[in-house]
Amino acid sequence: MSSLKVGLEFHQRLAFHKLFCSCPSTSLGEASGKVVRRLRASLSELGELDPAALAEASRSRVFTYHVDDSFNCLVELDEEPPHPIDDEVLDAALEMALYFNMTVVDEARVMRKTVIDGSNTSGFQRTLLVALGNNDSVIETSEGPVRLKSLCLEEESAFIVESGREAAEYRLDRLGIPLVEIATEPDIKSPSQALEAAEEVGLALRMTGKVMRGLGTIRQDINISIEGGARQEIKGVQNLKLIPEIVEREALRQSSLIRLRDILRKRCSQRSFTYNPVDLTEVFRGTASKMISRALSKGDVVYGLKAPGFRGLLGMELQPGRRFGTELADYARVWGGLQGIIHTDELPGYGISEAEVNKVFEVLEASGDDAAVIVVGEPARVEAALRAVYRRMLQAFDGVPSETRRALEDGNTDYLRPLPGSARMYPETDIPPIPITAERLEKIRRALPKKPHEKVRELEEMGLSSHMAQQLVRSHYLTVFEKVLENTSLTPLTLASFLLNTLPYVRREGGREYGDEELIPLLRTFPSDLPREMIPDALKLFADKGMSLGEVYEELRRRKVGEDELRAEARKLVEENISYVREKGMGSVKMLMGRMMERFRGVAEGSTIYRILMEEVKRRLE
């Protein structure tokens, strides 16, 4: 795969309030109201619509926004102009740009990027380019350097609750959360290098301590092309580990499409393929196909389109489990709002008989290498779907069309919309340009975060093992660790051990990620007189049961078992096992410790129990 070219685009949420208003960036509350809106397509500067915008506009959907005063204000509702960007969030983006040695703009200008899928109430996403890459801004990987292209600061889109053919519902809690978007040049040449670059960028961003963590707080778009193929933008990859699989499968898809093109060109010319849809409704009157007869009874129609030279190609597998027909079905879905298509490579099937297939070929005047595509639905939708399918089939003669695609869980992708042109971007007139002075950059440059290896050394000096230090730097908890350490009675080792070893268990039990606003205050105030084994209980009482920290510690002090009780229990245990103790001597402590821990785990300090047991065994043996 020497011809593979991959560029990554990272979207990392920043740990600040929203970018263009003062609403919080975290929300767990229920929405209390709904606002119904429609978005309309606009004439762009050329008097033409952007293709991506047109794709959405042709669907004329109704959007319902779930709103609540706790997480949105009039800005997210597109009922008030944006507020100016806070200095501290822009500083965070500048810090990241400088950390990557990028060239920062002297004047940042907020832009509107047209988005009319409803995920932005305004119909656009606000974004500003903060820095451009240069020869010094590279991510080093074991397979070579990857240059960075640009760093932007932008607002997160709304969270989609439900999406249907005619309507979609969104929550406004996520809309407006600040994101940095970092794009690389298409320097990545292999699936494994893509993963490594992604991990390195993620790590670098975390080093600033200004990013959010948890599910969905970072996601990647992947730009992929192979030689002879075309650039694809694959959206919304949340799981880093999936990147190599997606890259591999997309490369495969493109090479399959090139192979398909070559076969197709040998069979016929693109010019001979005209758009000539034929009404097949009568052919299927009385069909045994349940799907079609059900549709016909609703007044739907069946249309067919001859696909010259496509026999066997519609059923050709492009990626594991996805055929060329699946791609066409995507177009019918996106442009016509239909469930999919039927094509003759998969027929007879779906209850459609051989006789019906023959009839279809006859009516469409298809033979030899020809195939046919059949769509079922309301007349207007059928027309839109079939036109889109026709356009896609025409593109098959040219090879690979450029598309925006969506990552699926198995590493495949499906079609979302055409690749947008630059017409989608125009100035945000409600926010003046933001000057970025040399003094401001210098101040940030002087306090840049450490590089990962420097941080590891620093942690080792605190007493962490090399393994633990590395693990902590690569984990998402380094910021929590550092913030807690500013003011806590816990030792660095205890804290690191809790975050790396204990917390994953607690998280699994609790069934959720605990936020910084839960972890940090607790770990900072955890009293030195309570055993650290009680931290998980403390977290559960504080974060899940909603107790105040004072109440939590009071409760834990009640639960904590005192030394007197431990000693009494230890004595009893020694007596009960006196022959074993006599036989093993001090070696019996290990077994006794296990028994004691069964009873006192989480309510007494392990080291205290151990000390008492040692004392008691020793005393008895004397």
Added chain:
Amino acid sequence: MPYSEEVEKKLSEKGVKPGDRIMLKRGKLIVEGILLPREEVDFGDGSVLVIKLDNGYNVGFRLDDGEIVKLEGSVELGKFKTLEKVEQDKALPPVSIFSTGGTISARIDYYTGGVSMLFTPEELFYNVPEVLEIAYLRRVERLFSLASEDMSPREWSTMARRVAESLAEGDAGVIILHGTDTMHYTSAALSFMLRGLNAPVVLIGSQRSSDRGSRDSDMNIICGLHAATKMNLGEVVVCMHAESGDTFNNVIRGTRVRKMHSTRRDAFKPVNSLPLARVWPDGRVEMVEKEFRPRSSEPPTVDDAFELKTALVKAYPGSNPEIIDFLVDKGYKGIVIEGTGMGHVPTEPLDRKLSWVGSVKRGIEEGVVIAMVTQCVFGRVNPYVYRNARIMVKLGVVYCEDMLSEVAYVKLGWLLGHGFDNETVKKLMLHNFAGEISKRSLYSTYQL
């Protein structure tokens, strides 16, 4: 601010002008794109070049000692594509649309972000194709390109005349596209100036710019056209979003409407009245108000006299009555005072200089008509409850019942324009010309 002299000089040395494709090399930076102009009103630094990158972003980079290279591929800025002519269905009810400016008539230059007032019928047809199924737009005409706050009584008069002409030519209704900030002043003015109105005159604006997918203008135009063509109404109305969502519009009497929110789509609310009707984008019209002026056959006459020496003044704690003295000295003929509560101004403040009694008394003696409205917006003034209002009414101040202050200002200017004697003007201030005043304060009309 525009480019600095130094930058301009370097640009002209290279023969580079905005719209040209350039490459800027400065240290490690190499950037390529279309050079954009800096607007006069633009904030920021004139020594920073604004460049549109190929990915669509505009960025600002200081020229400093950098090198500019002119490249192939310049674009023509500020040019809008001419749209093809559109055939209309002449069997539909004829309507004239007048654009006067404001957000609804504004158009953005996608390169620079500059806003210009360019409004052609074709743009309307392409952006809101639904209009072609509702009405035959006999005339789509740009009267002015004025922001709301730049409107004056002279423009009200022009609008009244053009509307009357259009209705005389047989229009089923007239639409006026207007900036929202002062739309309710214009609607009041037209309500008084168009006498014997025979069809709906519908004012429409936009609270969101037309470049964005979420613009409210399209639905306002659609609903406004339904109102103009379907309603059995001979009044001036405002037709704007009733809710924040794109659900339905309210049709509100021109003398009972006020912009109550600076930014929301549903900014326009009826005051001391209900909306006349609700209109849905699918064409449904539901009448709410029972009493209204129906359509008639005779076109209206225009009565557009207006006394420009009319003022609207607000009383507030610490307000100094010198403002009244100033207006009297300047020869003003009428003053509407927005008093507190039921129509009060300071009469016995501890600091006697702040009492309005002397100034109001002098003004009336010198022949100025002084009218009182409430700054509460909702409710009715009453001069008999408190002493300081009794003083005012005894001095001869007209208490304007439940009239909106903006409406009272327009009405007073209009009445004074006719040269009536002061007693007549005072009497007519309390006469109901266009639904602006009512005897009954209804429980259900206080809706916020």
